[in-house]
Amino acid sequence: MTGSTVRGPHPPLTWLYVPGDRPDVVQKALACGADAVIVDLEDAVAVDRREYARAATAELLASPRSTPVHVRIAGEGDIPSLAGLPGLAGLRLPKVTHASDIHRVAATAPHTPLYALLESALGIENAHAIATAHPAVGGIALGEADLRADLGVGNDAGLDWPRSRVVVAARAAGLPAPVQSVYPDVRDLEGLAASCAHGRSLGFFGRSAIHPRQLPVIERAYLPTAREVESAAEIVAAAEKDAGALALADGRFVDAAIVAAAHRTLFLADRRTGSLSPSGD
Known part of the structure; x- marks a missing residue:
């Protein structure tokens, strides 16, 4: 055995979602201390606001950012406006179900790290194939709200098997441990802490948030005692x-x-x- 140490930058623990049609909120998010910011062009943006959100996000990413910025796209039509921009750290792809979804995006966004969100039973079944679909894949994670609906799961315990499946698929593919999905109740910080502790026990690393008040809870839960x-x-x-x-x-x-x-x-x-x-x- 040797005394070698782990080197390189600290991996992100906290990822903050922010709506892409609110440039003022995005700027605040970039300054709030999250390790990475995810500009959302999908669920957080009304359909009639998505074109504006895409343009505002492209303007934001026209220059490099000190905080890594990922974008969750609403559809593949967002990609030409975003791929290759100097401030883009990665694209998060919703509702991925097959490796072919990755191949298609990788062809239109070369050299852009891709992060697949698995939000259905089919996506979970194909988790390893998706994780190994292309060298551009930087990670996989769950989209738990849609997955709950697809599976008809009424309580949190019903998601433990899909969670473990995604953790194993990511590690088997040589990818970082997945990031936990968001905790939707922004006022229940005690529940968030307990959920993070459970996620950590399953092999997740870090978590996405939807409000800055959740960030310190996530960080404390995932840092060693x-x-x-x-x-x-x-x-x-x-x-x-x-x-x-x-x-x-x-x-x-x-x-x-x-x-x-x-x-x-x-x-x-x-x-x-x-x-x-x-x-x-």
Whole structure:
């Protein structure tokens, strides 16, 4: 075992959705502390406002942005206006059901990272094929509102199998762990925290939000606890002293996979904390 560390930028934990037809709200979102902003041209925008939303978003992305900006498109007609813009970090594709959906978009948006949203039973069944459809795929995630309707699921537990399926498909494809879908009740921060803890236990990493007040709750839920950091530091220190498999004083067995996970925990613990605070109405 070695003492190698995880390198590179901190992965996003918080993703904030904002309606594309509200440029003033988009500007506020870019300054609120979210790790990434998702400009929505689909569900958050009325049909008769989508052309304006697309034009306003294209204007926003005409120059590079310090905060990564993704766009959830309403349809493939949005792509020519957005692909290749210097401020675009990725396209989020709603209601993906087949690998062919990815191939079609990749052909019209070369060199643009694509993120597939799986929102139906068919999309879940094809999760791995979608995740491996094209090198441009940067991630997959669930769209849980539509998925609930498609499956006829009345409680949260009914989504645990699709959630696990998407986590496994993403990791099997070599993609980052998926981001949790939004929590729709922006005032229920206690429920959000519990939901995030459950998502983390299933293998998700970070979460999308629909209001800035949700951001600090998500970040706290996904950052390691003080006990987790202490344990990770103990594991890394022990591994640096011994090149083979070993057991800690409390009897825990440590191998290379556990050491790698400990390094990831310490890497996450190093990220900025305490800078997000709940926003007002």
